[in-house]
Amino acid sequence: MRFVDEFRDAEKAQALAAQIAALCEPGRQYKFMEVCGGHTHTIYKHGLEDYLPESITLVHGPGCPVCVIPMGRVDDAIFIARQPDVIMTSFGDMMRVPGSNGAFFDANAQDADIRMVYSPLDSLKIARQNPDKRVVFMAIGFETTAPSSAMTVLRAKAEGLENFSIFCNHVTIIPAIKAILDSPDLRLDGFIGPGHVSTVIGCRPYEFIARDYGKPLVCAGFEPLDLLQSIYMLMLQLAEGRSEVENQYTRVVPWDGNLKALQVINEVMELRPYFEWRGLGFISHSALRVREGYAAFDAERQFLVPGVRVADPKACQCGEVLKGVLKPWECKVFGTACTPETPIGTCMVSPEGACAAYYNFGRFTRERVKEATRT
Amino acid sequence: MTSQHQQYQELSREEQVLARIEKARARKAKLKEERITLSHGSGGKATQTLIEAVFLEAFANPLLAPLEDGAVLEAHGGRLAFTTDSYVVSPLFFPGGDIGDLAVNGTVNDLAVSGARPLWLSAGFILEEGFPVADLERIVASMAAAAERAGVQVVTGDTKVVQRGKADGCYVNTAGVGIIEREGELGVALARPGDAVIVSGPIGDHGITVMLARGELEIESDVTSDTAPLNGLVERLLDACPGVRGLRDATRGGVATICNEVARAAGVAVVVDEEAVPVSRDVRGACELLGIDPLYVACEGRLVAVVDGDQVDAALGALRSHPLGEGAAVIGRVRDDPPGLVLLKTSFGGTRIVDLLVGDPLPRIC
Amino acid sequence: MCLGIPGEIVEFMDDRPDLAKVDVSGVKRAINIGLLEDEKLEPGDWVLIHVGFALSKIDEDEAKAALDFLEGIGQAYADELAALADSRIE
Secondary structure (H helix, E strand, C coil), X not given: CCCCHHHHCHHHHHXXXXXXXXXXXXXXXXXXXXXXXXXHHHHHHCCHHHHCCCCEXXXXXXXXXXXXXXXXXXXXXXXXXXXXXXXXXXXXHHCCCCECCECHHHHXXXXXXXEECCCHHHHHHHXXXXXXXXXXXXXEECCCCHHHHHHHXXXXXXXXXXXXXXXXXXXXXXXXXXXXXXXXXXXCCEEEECCHHHHHHCCHXXXXXXXXXXXXXXXXXXXXXXXXXXXXXXXXXXXXXXXXXXXXXXXXXXXXXXXXXXXXXXXXXXXXXXXXXXXXXXXXXXXXXXXXHHHHHEXXXXXXXXXXXXXXXXXXXXXXXXXXXXXXXXXXXXXXXECXXXXXXXXXXXXXXXXXXXXXXXXXXXXXXXXXXXX | CCHHHHHHXXXXXXXXXXXXXXXXXXXXXXXXXXXXXXXXXXXXXXXXHHHHHHHHHHHCCCCCCCCCCCEEEEECCEEEEEEEEEECCCCCEECCEEHHHHHHHHHHHHHHCCCCEEEEEEEEEEEECCCCHHHHHHHHHHHHHHHHHHCCEEEEEEEEEECCCCCCCXXXXXXXXXXXXXXXXXXXXXXXXXCEEEECCCCCHHHHHXXXXXXXXXXXXXXXXXXXXXXXXXXXXXXXXCCEEEEEXXXXXXXXXXXXXXXXXXXXXXXXXXXXXXCCHHHHHHHHHHCCCHHHCCCCCCEEEEECHHHHHHHHHHHHCCHHHCCCEEEEEEECCCCCCEEEECCCCCEEECCCCCCCCCCCXX | CCCCEEEEEEEEECXXXXXXXXXXXXXXXXXXXXXXXXXXXXXXXXXXXXXXXXEEECCHHHHHHHHHHHHHHHHHHHHHHHHHHHCCCC
């Protein structure tokens, strides 16, 4: 597969790993945060940490849009799904996220009609095919996905569809990164910056991180060599005493972002004054909602959602995992009460969640498996 | 302090947590849900929990306990294999076959991997009011052709009709009986360190075909289902290779699920080499597009064999000499440690675990 | 969710200028190219696909530059290993 396989080459990985190791100052520990859940997933899926020296630790960040949805919003979505003649549509990642009374999957087992879709356009198709039903799309994701939801709303308007709306839970990445930077618990040396979010917002929005906080940031692609190269670029910056925003993912990310995508988001959506993030609390201007002019396509206006705030279960330490303060296995309920089968929190149930990634892919110690995987 | 306690203290904190988790995983799973969800039908963890908590509890007997693809029964001085399967695939017709092909081939395969010569099938139909007779005739014609190809007969059956809105057109249940003429035991619990794990051809064709045939994703591809009767292939393998420990039909849950079953049943580690796993280009493309791992995608005409490491060449030779086994490859090895885990050496050169999935990325595949 | 996959544009749809058919390793799907309307896409171009939309046109020159860089590092590493193997101190 072009543009994929070349960036998974094991030989080049070894070479990069040697370069990274050569840049490590003896006795110094390095901590980089990868913001994106997609990056966390890649790291574990390909076993990237096998190539990093002991002195480099990767800390998992809050860039998992499913992970940060509070339970109350899941309850709201299920409430909408339960209304008469409603077909709720959602990405597969949301289907098992627990609300107060179960997840979408459990709601389906009772009386709801919640269907998995690959694209919001599939949701639109269902709306066209079912004129007597009200079709709602559970819109989640960072700025990567918001343009797609916005375009779909515009398409619905152009077609004069009257039975389609979105339940908007889009969040923005910069406030999340800022929450990390302002957190007293964490001492990071740099950031592996978002890849696909940057395709939309460009690299400029991150400049304050390098300038005001003095931390280097490298926007990274999603193949394992992209990540390894990004770590190399971060190490080089540290070795040379620089603190800049760099773009490793130049084949996809334009420095100025995608203007059309930003315009489309701005046309259909606006920033909410504040939004609750699971584990991070209320953050101002961190999420999007549908504008007044598109009220007919806003599920929150079309349905009277309860909007009840639900506290996370006491045992849940997702917040600390999302902030990178705890490693997944350091959470008290990791792997015992909280498993992919019986998740307590979102980090365990989202495919990009740090706990899910560690449990499903990384649940072993290197020394023990070295023997087993030696050919 | 006991020596075990001392050992525990010496392990790093992370190892301690992992040890605690392994203990928790070894405990009998409790069924927490009050209602059945789609996950329970996926062939992964939720299915296992349901089987253990509900069916094994109620039916408890030593013949059921091994939970292999078929039960091995002793009768009149000989041995029989007995299996059953239900087919709820949607859509009913897809490139490469239909529910009828699956029904016959699936049952034949379960018998074949139990070491039996498949002989007799039953076929029960649950039909929806309003279902076109022409479609039923098509399905039955497929079954007849598949039975002829496999050398089995449908000797008994049943028909029920339910109201419009139930049964989604047509559900089929089959049961099958075969005679075990060979000596010796077959079972993945017999796997031991040094064994090789072999797959008979490229994986994931069936699951992806059905997923795309549903038409919801609007993906065009040339992928076709790999549904096929494997009894001839199994015969050839068992004739050439006495060191076959166990065989499995790779259906729901894919090759990853079988490797996990081997690891658990035998208390061994299975180390899979990602580069060695055969996947067709189209299946790979569809999986990347949808974000699905081909290791978990269903096949309907592939077998997984655990074979004595010294007999790999004989096994591969036998499989590759048969049209259904041309793409046979060694995908992994059995090791003694860490027990119960499946590890993957990624193409990138790193390592990760391959666990059972909880739900199913592709529901109603078979 | 971050899932973005490269695909090659194979044809456009006459009746729908906002759609194009892409090929991902032999598998084809129609996707919405509305977010790239300023790019003047052509068959043979590669785009990044995310939930049915093209988010960015893949810059093949940059891709090649990235691979050249990796190749360079790989070569330097191989050279060093070779030098290490060749050198003797005794």
